[in-house]
Amino acid sequence: MQLDLSTYLDCSVEQAIAAVKTTKLLGFVAHPLVRFTPIDPAAWPLRWIEGTYRVGVRILGVLPLGWQAIVISYPTSPDGFCLRDNGHSALVRVWDHTISITPRAGRTRYTDSVRIEAGLVTLPVWLFAQVFYRHRQRRWRLLARRLAQGERLVP
Template sequence: MKAWIVELETRLPARAAEVVALAKTSDQLLRVAAPLVKFRAASPPELPRIWEPGTYWVRLSLFGWIPMGKQAIVISYPASPAGIFALRDDGHSALVARWDHLITIQDAGRDCVYRDRVSIEAGWRTPFVWAFASLFYRHRQWRWRKLLAERRPVSAGGGA
């Protein structure tokens, strides 16, 4: 079965540099996935503060209590055109042969354009995994917008 693709784009109320800095942190993954999906580090026993290229095994649970198994998060920072940041998770699990997620962030003045592109291969499960991914990435983008809109503005003098 060929890969099924989820592609979503949203405009975030923050400059690209701020969103890039957040996207590089494991804490932001936990924040934007919650409460739909909870990630718990399996190997290594803790997620890095800042994503470095490499493989991180996590245990997933739906709503924090329905086990979804283990998944490999395989981080890389692929080359991208000037002005576009890219972060890739070429993930996989026992049930999903390919969960290739590419995040791109592009400056748009005072805002930025945030894109998720996920290529999914899971055999006969692919349509179901694709449907879940469609919901999950819509949830994540909604959480990005909500969390950024709620952040405390920084004054011109740099204080909070």
Template structure:
């Protein structure tokens, strides 16, 4: 199942790119709905490099809901005004959590898009529903952070 959500952010593409490349931003936009704690490697890097990062997930920061692989890559784009980050993640219960972030400079701001494909067997509709709520929450948090200069 797929999710495709976008929002206009009141900041430059360069600001969005700088933020989206950091685990710190992931924690900010996911909070308080989800928290991510690094397992392997034992600490998050200051910026995402291509590779696999295992994390422990907690709902509302307290209820353990398992572990997830975050598999980062940076797909190439032909347009210098477009940035992409892909997390082709998975977990023991979720076969595919393929999340593509696209940021594109438009009208003095940045169009930010989350496109996600989820496969979790019989659990897919439930995981999709949670993901739909989660990504709407993320985009609201993104908009608030961007409007406040990421402070």
């Protein structure tokens, strides 16, 4: 199943791109719905570099969901910036998430595109993703306002 959500951010394209490249951002935008804990490597790098990161996943910080592979790449895009996480886990065969950041009419457009394949549980996982990505985009808008005011990336 496919999910596509876009929002406009009150920060520059450059600020949004710099933020999305940091691993701290994942914790900020997912909080408090999901907590990711690095497994392999055992600590987060400062910035996402292409490669595979195995993480533990907890809903609301307490309900363990096992592990997930975050598989980072930076595909080229004629319209702007893209970061792709072609992830998977024991439960979800495909969690292919692309973040696009593009200039649109003098504003910064942020888009989450996610393809989910999880067999019989695809629909419930997709419904959770609907809630999760809407929450992420709310958190992104909060962060973008802070960035536009000159605050640090993540408090």
